[in-house]
Each structure stands twice: as C-alpha cells, then as structure tokens.
Amino acid sequence: MWWKFKKHKLAVVALYVLLLMYFLAVFAEFVSPYNIHVRHTRYLYSPPxxxxxxxxxxxxxxxxxxxxxxxxxxxxxxxxxxxxxxxxxxxxxxxxxxxxxxxxxxxxxxxxxxxxxxxxxFLLGTDRMGRDMLSRIISGSRISLSIGLIGVSLSFIFGLILGGISGYFGGTTDIIIQRIIEVLRSFPTIPLWMGLSAALPMTWSPLKVYFAITVILSLLGWTGVARAVRGRFLTLREEDFAMAAYLAGASKWRIIYKHLLPSFLSHIIVTITLRIPGMILGETALSYLGLGLRPPITSWGVLLKECQNVQDIAHHPWLIITVVFIILTILSFNFIGDGLRDAADPYA
Incomplete structure (x- = not known):
C-alpha cells in the first residue's frame, strides 16, 4: 500500500507538511520564540x-x-x-x-x-496585547490538530463497534441501531454543534471544555462510519472465510474483530482520514462564533475570533495569517485522503 501511496506526489508532500505541523504542535514551547501569554506592551500590533x-x-x-x-x-x-x-x-x-x-x-x-x-x-507580528502571533499559532495548532485526531478516533471506535454489531447480528439489534443513526443524522450538524456548545457551563475549566467540544464534534461523525461498517459486514458475514471460522468454533466476537474487520480496515481508515478536516473546521467555526473553546485556551478558532473586526484586519492584516495554516492543514489531509484512497483501491 505504501508503494502505491508514494506514486501520489501531492499526497507525499502533504504527508510531510502534516508531519511538520504535528512536530510543531508537540514541541510548541521549544519551537516558539516566546511564551504565548507574555505581553510586549511596547509592541502592540507590531507588524512582522x-x-x-x-x-x-x-x-x-x-x-x-x-x-x-x-x-x-x-x-x-x-x-x-x-x-x-x-x-x-x-x-x-x-x-x-x-x-x-x-x-x-x-x-x-x-x-x-x-x-x-x-x-x-516577531516573524508574524503581534496582536492587540503585544503577544507574538507565531508563538500563538504554533501553540494553537496543538489544540486544533489534537481535537481533530481525538474526535475522529472516538467516531472510529463508536462506528466500528455499533456498525459491526448491527451488520453481523442483524435482526432487532440492527433495526434499533439503524433507527438511532437515522434520528441523529436527521439533525443539521452545525446547529446541533452550536446548541450543544452553547449549553456548556461557563464555570467549566478549560480542560473540561476541551473534552466536551471534542465529544460534541464526534457525536454525529460515528454514524457514517457505522453505516459503512454495517454494509460491509452484511456482505462479508456470508463469505467462505467467515463461515469457516464459525464452523471451526470461533466466537462471533472473534469472527468480527479477527476476520471481518481486517478485510476492509484500509477503506475505513481512508474514510476516517477524510473526516479529520471537518472536525478541525468544526472546532474553528465554533470557537470563532464564541461557542467553542475560550481563552485562556489558545486554538486556531480562538485566534480567528480576535479578527472579527474588519477595521482590525484592514489596518493589521497579519492577524488573519492563521487562515493560511488552517487552509494548508485541510488541503494536506484531503490530499493524503486521496492518496490513501487510490492506494487502497485494488483496481487503481
């Protein structure tokens, strides 16, 4: 699969870009020239x-x-x-x-x-409080990128478990799980995110808000994975290798996680990879609207919230440089997803 992935040049470049992004996120304090909370009061709105x-x-x-x-x-x-x-x-x-x-x-x-x-x-200038923009963007990447990974991981786990149970066991269990999925998918995503985020208590600590936003973003993400897994299980459970494992005395759970899942796991990974940008954009949108993460937490969405005034952007355009990092990250994930999809396709 790696050899086929390497043929997709844009995907390889995007992979290196993302590795650099996550390196910066992990070593944010070391890479950043300044502490994100230090105010240089003599350099308010300093240009790059x-x-x-x-x-x-x-x-x-x-x-x-x-x-x-x-x-x-x-x-x-x-x-x-x-x-x-x-x-x-x-x-x-x-x-x-x-x-x-x-x-x-x-x-x-x-x-x-x-x-x-x-x-x-100040390679990217300073904000209205004299805080270094580069340091804040690097530190914000840790929150935004981790929310995408954790949120998608939760969706991945829920989708695999519930989709596998629904597709393999069928019957009443399948009907109940599918009706739950249909109810959840009937809600518009953005308004539901906004409503749940607005319901978070203002007294919660930043850590609680962080995990709550992550769970909210992953609340609807698992339904698509569950349906994809269910469809594959309905097809594969009657295949010869699954029946052979059953006749050999393997339990139903062993058949699911040792025989059925590995046969199409690569396709699920591709699907999950393409969902990470949506999670990142979801956090950015909620924080920009004031319904997501709040200071003192620093994320890309929180940084963009400080750019809502058009006059500030007109006079200090470097404040919106965060958008460049967001676009670069989203495009990188999309290119990697395309590369993985082509690599996982046996007919490509």
Missing amino acids: QKIHFFYNDKFHLQPVVYKLKFRIDPITLKEIYYEVPEEVYPVKLFCRGERYKWWGLFETDIHLFGVKPGGTI
Whole structure:
C-alpha cells in the first residue's frame, strides 16, 4: 500500500507538511520564540519583522533582525513601526529565553531560535496585547490538530463497534441501531454543534471544555462510519472465510474483530482520514462564533475570533495569517485522503 501511496506526489508532500505541523504542535514551547501569554506592551500590533542576510553593505550567512521602534503619527495618532539598521540582533539557534515546562514535565529555557535580550523577533507580528502571533499559532495548532485526531478516533471506535454489531447480528439489534443513526443524522450538524456548545457551563475549566467540544464534534461523525461498517459486514458475514471460522468454533466476537474487520480496515481508515478536516473546521467555526473553546485556551478558532473586526484586519492584516495554516492543514489531509484512497483501491 505504501508503494502505491508514494506514486501520489501531492499526497507525499502533504504527508510531510502534516508531519511538520504535528512536530510543531508537540514541541510548541521549544519551537516558539516566546511564551504565548507574555505581553510586549511596547509592541502592540507590531507588524512582522524581516529577516536580513544583507547588512553592513554586504551579504552574511548569519541572519539578523533590526531593532524595532515606533513613532506616533501626529495626524492619525497611530503607532508607526520602523526598523533601525544601526542596531542589529543576530538570530541564534538553540538560544536561551523564557523558561517553560515541556508538557509540564521538563523545565528548560532553550528555544529553537531567538535573539539576545533587548531585541525582538516577531516573524508574524503581534496582536492587540503585544503577544507574538507565531508563538500563538504554533501553540494553537496543538489544540486544533489534537481535537481533530481525538474526535475522529472516538467516531472510529463508536462506528466500528455499533456498525459491526448491527451488520453481523442483524435482526432487532440492527433495526434499533439503524433507527438511532437515522434520528441523529436527521439533525443539521452545525446547529446541533452550536446548541450543544452553547449549553456548556461557563464555570467549566478549560480542560473540561476541551473534552466536551471534542465529544460534541464526534457525536454525529460515528454514524457514517457505522453505516459503512454495517454494509460491509452484511456482505462479508456470508463469505467462505467467515463461515469457516464459525464452523471451526470461533466466537462471533472473534469472527468480527479477527476476520471481518481486517478485510476492509484500509477503506475505513481512508474514510476516517477524510473526516479529520471537518472536525478541525468544526472546532474553528465554533470557537470563532464564541461557542467553542475560550481563552485562556489558545486554538486556531480562538485566534480567528480576535479578527472579527474588519477595521482590525484592514489596518493589521497579519492577524488573519492563521487562515493560511488552517487552509494548508485541510488541503494536506484531503490530499493524503486521496492518496490513501487510490492506494487502497485494488483496481487503481
């Protein structure tokens, strides 16, 4: 299957992009130059800083950033930022900065890159509170990407169990499960998500809200998987290999999980992969509307919620850079899904 997948060039590139995304999410504190809650009060709405290789009238391999200062426009009274080429700050790898705990386990102050004290490195600018946008986007990827994986995993588990039971045992059990699925699928997805999210108590801790949103997003996702599994089981349970296992004395549960499921698991994995983008977009939409995750949790949806003012976007366009990461992630999952689908197709 891997050899067929590698023939899909876009899928391979998308796989590397996603691996990079998840690497950034796992090592967010290390990769981020600043703590996401630190406010640089002297640099509110600072534009992205440029990396320079050409300075002092010649080219250097050592990248640098210039000192960032601002002045007040006498007419608009707005802060206008400008660089000071005379003050140069080299960008160093594995430099010391703010202390942090990686996943709450190991405490250190080593960051992937940064500048010495006195300088700043805002590669994607800052927000209205002076917080580094790059650090917040990287940290937000941990929440948004994990919600997609956990939500789809829950859908996968529920769909396999209930779909397998419905398809293999049939009869009254099949009728009951299918009627439940039909009732759930009759609800419009987005309004149901919004209603359940709005019902979450405001007093809940961020961790409870995170898991509640994950369960809400996966509430309807399992129904499609269950129906796909049921359809395959109805076909495969009468096949010779299933009957042979039954005559050999294998239990019904062993037949389901040792013989039937492995025969079409690759197709289910492809289906699940294509559902992850929907989960990520669902969390983003709910958080953007104020019905999902809330500060102090940082996710891509929470970051976009801070860009609802058109005037802010017009004057500070870098605030919407989060959209680029979302689009890149969604396209990567879709390309990988296409590659897996082609690889799993025996006639491709």
